[in-house]
Amino acid sequence: MTKITTVQCPQCGASVVWNEQSAYRPFCSKKCQMIDFGEWADEENAIAGAPDMSDGDGWSEDPY
Structure with missing residues (x-):
């Protein structure tokens, strides 16, 4: 069984599934x-x- 990874949208806080179908991830x-x-x-x-x-x-880099 593959675990589904979700993240919170950094702008509005909505849950986003982290996969190829989420074109705007992490948004x-x-x-x-x-x-x-x-x-x-x-x-x-x-x-x-x-x-x-x-x-x-x-x-300045010149020490003198």
């Missing part, structure tokens, strides 16, 4: 997928990273 629909994409495009979502170490911050 439940194209609508939820596009809402999420819009949030990333509007920079409402971000992945934390290293601070910007550009020369504009007074940092």
Whole structure:
């Protein structure tokens, strides 16, 4: 017997079956997928990273 894997849609919380028939997984629909994409495009979502170490911050690789 194969166990059916389900996940929660990150946008609305609906249950989504994780398989090839779920075209928008982990989202439940194209609508939820596009809402999420819009949030990333509007920079409402971000992945934390290293601070910007550009020369504009007074940092330089030259130790002298």
